[in-house]
Amino acid sequence: MxxxxxxxxxxxxxxxxxxxxxxxxxxxxxxxxxxxxxxxxxxxxxxxxxxxxxxxxxxxxxxxxxxxxxxxxxxxxxxxxxxxxxxxxxxxLERMNRIRDVDPVGNVLVTEAGTILSDIHTAAEKVDRLFPLSLGSQGTAQIGGNLSTNAGGTAVLAYGNMRQLCLGLEVVLPTGEIWNGLRRLKKDNTGYDLRDLFIGAEGTLGVITAAVLKLFPRPAGHQVAVAGVADPAAALTLFSIATRRGGPALTGFEIMARIGIDFTVRHIPGVREPLETPQPWYVLIDISSADRQESAEAIVTGILEEALSEGLVADAVIAQNETQRRAFWHMRESMSLAQKPEGGSIKHDVSVPVAAIPAFMAEADAAVMAMMPGARICAFGHMGDGNIHYNISQPAGADKQAFLDRWHEVSDRVHAIVRAHGGSISAEHGIGQLKRDELAAIREPIEIDLMQRIKAAFDPAGIMNPEKVLQRRG
The missing domain is CATH 3.30.43.10 (Uridine Diphospho-n-acetylenolpyruvylglucosamine Reductase, domain 2)
Incomplete structure (x- = not known):
């Protein structure tokens, strides 16, 4: 035709x-x-x-x-x-943006796939509830894409990724059949969990058209602090203190290299230096309390006092109001965007066991600098769940295209170090086209074969997002 x-x-x-x-x-x-x-x-x-x-x-x-x-x-x-x-x-899916139902008693929200993430936040807030997925792109990202990539964001430590935040789905299969799995149950052990097949499948098995999302009570208290530390090892020790003192109230623990602060201050309007004296590394600590604001403030103060007494933290600041709390998060969420004016950037979305983060950073830094002297390593991310965005900006004055032409060469080396530490080459961004061939090379043949069988069963005509995630078979 x-x-x-x-x-x-x-x-x-x-x-x-x-x-x-x-x-x-x-x-x-x-x-x-x-x-x-x-x-x-x-x-x-x-x-x-x-x-x-x-x-x-x-x-x-x-x-x-x-x-x-x-x-x-x-x-x-x-x-x-x-x-x-x-x-x-x-x-x-942009026209399919209707929120079908908000149920604060059952703590669920039913929405179509094209709904923008920030609109879901607003709908939850109107009934005094929280939908915790938070991303730098939440003003344009749609929930169907978040589900299809199993997005994580900044609150995975406390709330989990999209698999943990979704109760049910409505999906159109490649054949045109509609699966109505919009169940609101938190317990349902009736056979295979089809929902989890479509979440993270990147549109290769069908089209998610609607979802039942979990809502949570809004925290009564919320506090954020930024602390300066010497290196990732010190940040890891600080994380242990924060985990012990914060427990389930610890909702975010982010690590940021100094160069990331430099880039955001230089290129993102309104971002200011968080500390009086520049530090080699920064940590953002986010605490949410179920009872009152004073509890969140007491937890943050206790964490920092212990860390200061042990010499782990050189300087720190606690947000004085909601505007400052938002400003600290804006600084962190703008780091990827702030790299663009600096030229080419080779980016990695990786995860390693939390305890392995300092060793991974040191080995990857040494390998990258040996390959690309003068490269500017802008590492940041969700230290609390082991997800590091290990981004490399081109050397100052270098040719952008020549730098980007080495993307796969550099990524192969970084990802080899990730795998040596028992990590993953994709923590929350997915596989898509960029990492498809690498996935085929690093996964066991039986795993790839099982994925191919699932793909063939759901999509016999091979029409759904071809050559994404999996290589074409045969």
């Missing part, structure tokens, strides 16, 4: 205005956030209902038409970007 004839059939399903063929309007859908991949598409398909998604996928299966589901296009591994010259149609 020709593109024109196929597009006409999609128009019959969605209406002409919801099938976008103007290539100028395609620009925001065909590039990844890091500028590494650019795709092509005959059209952007914009369904407004689950039934329309089902009709799209049924037609796509019948005509062997590749479909690339896309949320807010904030993913970092190009899983949401169409390929070049292969007739991939982008299926955008």
């Amino acid at each position: 020709t593109d024109d004839a196929l597009i006409d059939r999609f128009r019959a399903i969605l209406g002409a205005r919801n099938v976008v063929t103007d290539t100028a309007e395609h620009e925001r859908y065909i590039h990844d956030t890091r500028g590494l991949y650019t795709g092509q598409t005959p059209a952007i398909l914009k369904p407004g209902s689950t039934a329309e998604v089902a009709a799209i996928l049924k037609l796509a299966s019948d005509t062997a038409t590749p479909i690339v589901p896309q949320g807010g296009n904030t993913g970092h591994v190009a899983g949401q970007v169409p390929r070049t010259g292969l007739n991939d149609f982008v299926l955008s």
Whole structure:
């Protein structure tokens, strides 16, 4: 079938205005956030209902038409970007943005996949509840994409990632069949957990169209502090103190290299130096109390007093109000964006056992500097759950493209160190196109074979996000 004839059939399903063929309007859908991949598409398909998604996928299966589901296009591994010259149609969920129900008694929220994460936060706040997933891109990221990549964010330490924050899903299968799994139960041991197959599958098994999300009571007290430490080993010892003193109230523990502070102060409006005297490394400690503000403040004060008495912390500041608490988090969440004006950046989203973070950092730093003298290593991330964003900015004045051309060479070395410490090459961003071939090389053959079998069972026509996560079989 020709593109024109196929597009006409999609128009019959969605209406002409919801099938976008103007290539100028395609620009925001065909590039990844890091500028590494650019795709092509005959059209952007914009369904407004689950039934329309089902009709799209049924037609796509019948005509062997590749479909690339896309949320807010904030993913970092190009899983949401169409390929070049292969007739991939982008299926955008942006029109499916209705919050269907908010139940503060059952502590659940039911929403469609195209709902922006910050809108979910707002809906939860209106009933005095919390949805804890927090990301730097939460103003544009859509919950369907968060689910499809099993996003983590800054509160995994206390609340878990999207698998822990989701009770049920509605999914359209590649055949056009609809699975209504929008269950609100916290206990349900009736057979295979299909929900967990689709969460983290990056749109390769079907299209998530709605979800039941867990809500939590809003903390009565909240306090944030920033502390300066000598190195990751000192940060690890501080984490032990914070864990012991904070217990379940410890909701965030972030580590940041000094250069990351430099970049954010230099390039992000409104960000200021957090401490009077610059420190080699910084830690952000976030405490949420269930009873009152004074409890959160007492926990933070106790953590810092013990750390100062042991010489672990050189300087620290406790937020004086909510504005300052938000400012500290804004500084941390802006670090990736702040690297862009500094030129090329080779980024890694890795996890290692928490106790191995200092050793990993030291070994990776030595390896990178040996390969690329003058490289500026901007490491930061969720130390509390072992997830480090190990980013490398180009040497000052270096050629950006020549630097980026070494992405896979450098990543292979960094990821080898990660694996030597029993870690993962993808902690929360997914596999997509960027890490697909590496996944095939490092996973046991039986694991890849099982994934391929699952893919074939759910998507016999091979239309769902082809060549993402898994290499094409055969």
